[in-house]
Amino acid sequence: MTQTWQERAEAKRSSIIALIPPEWRITDPPNDQQLDVTGSYIQQFLSDNEIQITESTAEQILKNTHSGRWTAEEVTRAFCHRAALAHQLTNCLHEIFFDAAIASAKELDEHYAKNKQPLGPLHGLPVSLKDQFHVKDVETSMGYIGWLGTFEGRKNTGKERVYESELVRDLRATGAVLFCKTSVPHTLMSGETVNNIISYTWNPKNRALSSGGSSGGEGALIGLRGSVVGFGTDIGGSIRIPAAFNGVFGLKPSTGRLPYEGMANSMDGQNSILSVLGPLASSIEGLRVVTKAVLGRKPWLRDPLVVEMPWREEPEEEKGKMAFGVLRSDGTVNPQPPVRRAVEMVVKALKAQGHEVIDWTPPSHKTIMDETLKTWAFDGGADVKGAFALSGEPMAEQVKLFGALEKEFTGSEMAAVNVRLRQLKKEYMEYWNSTDKVTGTGRPVDAVIMPVAPFPAARPNGYLYYGYTGVVNALDYTSVVVPITNVDSSVDKVDEGYQAIDELDKAVHASYDPQIYHYAHVGVQLVGRRLQEERMLAIAEYVNKVLEKSS
Amino acid sequence: MTQTWQERAEAKRSSIIALIPPEWRITDPPNDQQLDVTGSYIQQFLSDNEIQITESTAEQILKNTHSGRWTAEEVTRAFCHRAALAHQLTNCLHEIFFDAAIASAKELDEHYAKNKQPLGPLHGLPVSLKDQFHVKDVETSMGYIGWLGTFEGRKNTGKERVYESELVRDLRATGAVLFCKTSVPHTLMSGETVNNIISYTWNPKNRALSSGGSSGGEGALIGLRGSVVGFGTDIGGSIRIPAAFNGVFGLKPSTGRLPYEGMANSMDGQNSILSVLGPLASSIEGLRVVTKAVLGRKPWLRDPLVVEMPWREEPEEEKGKMAFGVLRSDGTVNPQPPVRRAVEMVVKALKAQGHEVIDWTPPSHKTIMDETLKTWAFDGGADVKGAFALSGEPMAEQVKLFGALEKEFTGSEMAAVNVRLRQLKKEYMEYWNSTDKVTGTGRPVDAVIMPVAPFPAARPNGYLYYGYTGVVNALDYTSVVVPITNVDSSVDKVDEGYQAIDELDKAVHASYDPQIYHYAHVGVQLVGRRLQEERMLAIAEYVNKVLEKSS
Structure with missing residues (x-):
């Protein structure tokens, strides 16, 4: 039964x-070559x-x-x-x-x-x-x-x-x-x-x-x-x-x-990074x-966690000169060639319009990511293990790390993570504020151009690194992804003399193959401060327009 | 040394x-009789x-x-x-x-x-x-x-x-x-x-x-x-x-x-009720x-936890008829006579101005308070015990319960508290929304009149109950305290035939003594929804004005 x-x-x-x-x-489904x-x-x-x-x-x-x-x-x-x-x-x-x-x-x-x-x-x-x-x-x-x-x-x-x-x-x-x-x-x-x-x-x-x-x-x-x-x-x-x-x-x-x-x-009630x-x-x-x-x-x-913040219209065409930060690498894992090219396309297009683009040298993303990963493990995997246990089905390879977790965090340990996350947010905020001294606009940067992932798309079981996105969640910042280009195997060659940072970076580098990735989409994210949805949509729209013009 | x-x-x-x-x-300090x-x-x-x-x-x-x-x-x-x-x-x-x-x-x-x-x-x-x-x-x-x-x-x-x-x-x-x-x-x-x-x-x-x-x-x-x-x-x-x-x-x-x-x-990093x-x-x-x-x-x-919400001016004299809820008792501990009288003074003054006051019958405050107290114990008292251990000084009687805590909460246990708190907030919100059907204003109540504590002021080592205030923190609501009156021993008599709810309520009731409390201040709180600081200050100002007029 x-x-x-x-x-x-x-x-x-x-x-x-x-x-x-x-x-x-579809009675005649496409074959593996399609x-x-x-x-x-x-x-x-x-x-x-x-x-x-x-x-x-x-x-x-x-x-x-x-x-x-x-x-x-x-x-x-x-x-x-x-x-x-x-x-x-x-x-x-x-x-x-x-x-x-x-x-x-x-x-x-x-x-x-x-x-x-x-x-x-x-x-x-x-x-x-x-x-x-x-x-x-x-x-x-x-x-x-x-x-x-x-x-x-x-x-x-x-x-x-x-x-x-x-x-x-x-x-x-x-x-x-x-x-x-x-x-x-x-x-x-x-x-x-x-x-x-x-x-x-x-x-x-x-x-x-x-x-x-x-x-x-x-x-x-x-x-x-x-x-x-x-x-x-x-x-x-x-x-x-x-x-x-x-x-x-x-x-x-x-x-x-x-x-x-x-x-x-999943892990409902984990309250540190929502x-x-x-x-x-x-x-x-x-x-x-x-x-x-x-x-x-x-x-x-109707939602007790939503703040009373109605849609705020962005003044049209009032932006004038803008300043952008660009994070070409977070120092932990370098992006693959097509991602690097996509980031440069955005930089070039914005500069061509007279905007400023400065190197983004924020507090260590690795430190932020280390704390972020702890929040995923607060319950020692109890929630997801319970869900699998309901049916006895196995975990996919991609999420087996949650099955391997054992120890739950204690109240004191979680409090320490929360304090650290708040301090890291504050440090990042101060860095962002400080950029008003290097931009030519008199303001801190308006947005930061970042990769979404180090690869254009993952190969099966190949999503190896979450640092480019996870940090933005830890900071609770607003981010808009804009599609930029597609992999072109004739342009996005393997970087032959590449010196890897470490084993993880080496694995990501090794997973790039221009033939396999040919035509794959590449997007970048435009990251803004907390609760800047209207502003970031306006900036993303502008960036998209400028890219269309320049392509 | x-x-x-x-x-x-x-x-x-x-x-x-x-x-x-x-x-x-002061060279001649006042004696105990002053x-x-x-x-x-x-x-x-x-x-x-x-x-x-x-x-x-x-x-x-x-x-x-x-x-x-x-x-x-x-x-x-x-x-x-x-x-x-x-x-x-x-x-x-x-x-x-x-x-x-x-x-x-x-x-x-x-x-x-x-x-x-x-x-x-x-x-x-x-x-x-x-x-x-x-x-x-x-x-x-x-x-x-x-x-x-x-x-x-x-x-x-x-x-x-x-x-x-x-x-x-x-x-x-x-x-x-x-x-x-x-x-x-x-x-x-x-x-x-x-x-x-x-x-x-x-x-x-x-x-x-x-x-x-x-x-x-x-x-x-x-x-x-x-x-x-x-x-x-x-x-x-x-x-x-x-x-x-x-x-x-x-x-x-x-x-x-x-x-x-x-x-x-204290207990920095406890993230459930801030x-x-x-x-x-x-x-x-x-x-x-x-x-x-x-x-x-x-x-x-400069503070990563502050939301971008500038001061919002409240439209002057645009309030018209308002509707208030009144919580005369939370059902766990009944207020002492002077507090009851203060609440009625507010009710009467508002009604005299043509405003509506309805009985506030919200979801159980006790349930909310039970979860609230758990958040104070997440770290099993580790933080405060550590602070006392630095000097070896003893804990005051009033906070000894923190010394008695032993077990830290686990990640799963804390997640369950967080989920429950969110559900309770949602239930309370729905109750508040539902009051538009009973007010004559077409809106839910504008504010709720509540005691701050069941007593006008605590006698030493007599602060026995936090329910009237703690619930407001759990809900993250805005509250403004307005001074209402002073204890008058000739009016605020002991309620002789009082039937206590339980031992705690009995102890609070027993601690009231018109002679000891004579002249003590009594305030009430006006509670509004989340992030309603401007609106609640305007309402409190109005209530205060109306009370001054009526006194």
């Missing part, structure tokens, strides 16, 4: 596929109208749904179709609820027909969600087999398939259409997306590479334009890594800005429109 | 007195001009220093004199630095003479500080003998007597004059102020009673008008209790509003002017 974990996983995996209408099935399934490859399965809709940006879609030119239903159907294809090509979905999505789209269309105006700022915009959000009538597994049929691993809570996370309610109230939940690595603590249910989420631009993690399903889905904007979460890079790996934009806000209330999570949620999108405006819509709902009235 | 802890305490105690000029010494040393008692030692200055409010003082009518020096000298008297009458000071204060006042006067304008919004305003603030050239003992001659218990840090806390720098930059640091209970975790250096800080209105704690020195000093405004801290009531006990106003802001950076503290700092003052405007001045310094640029 009792199913094995393998049987339960297989049943779930099949049930996802079963929710895809037969006419949307690495790039974006662009013309996926377009072959779609009508011209579907292509037009799904390759529009969020702002273009909203313009059409707000004017009544497109119905919410046709937009939703197009994205459902493309998302179904994306899943078959990359394993990017955990939950499909196309029927419910089409039903809500129809309701929105009725609302529009009756009132001659949209329901809210996101009227008719399909939004995808990482599988940490609770959505009515849908399961939340977070990739754990033991969570299937439960509420966060517990049975008979009365919340199963009924409860909705705060952000889900906010999105519905603003007119968004929810249609799928995207894959995550079990534990959420990996830069790759792998679990025993959907196996591995591949990078649609190069299916030999990872889509990133932990919001890897979002990255792959939006990269394939199976969604135009979706929400992920980020405690060590989990929004930014998939954004960079899939050539899309991502916003990691500071804690307390967007409502995390009612989300499933996970945040934020959008990934095919355009900066896509990030902005959803962020602004959510803040318009005054989430501080 | 080595001094005993008693000798070190005696040496420090004498050194404080030695810093009082001989002409300011319970009330406020008003005419302390005035006998002061000149008319000194009385006029020290009995002015902060706004009156600033008006005079900004117009040049009063020099910073004469204002400072008057407060130094009165503070010296206050200390001799109540033991309210840990550190005296009158010479440095007069020197900075002279500098301010020179600045004024030269520039014909004040240095900043607090130009020439003396501000007292609880002995958790680090001030140049001055020691920080926090009441621990083992901290004398050290920096927070450590020697040769290079910070001793040099380092200044962030708020101290902000106050200097806005023109405030710092002149003394006020007494605290060792550990800071008591509603009374007692330590082995200054012994017990008495209530100036009734020297048989406590001045409250942990900012008890501030309370006593401002109660005696030895200071017009000062800063305390509050993790479980430590601003509000002394404010209520001494008939002054107090603001407990939410975390992240005012800069705690660089403060000495201590906050805030002002106590002889007027609401006193609270407002210092809060506004500090926010004007953009503390979020």
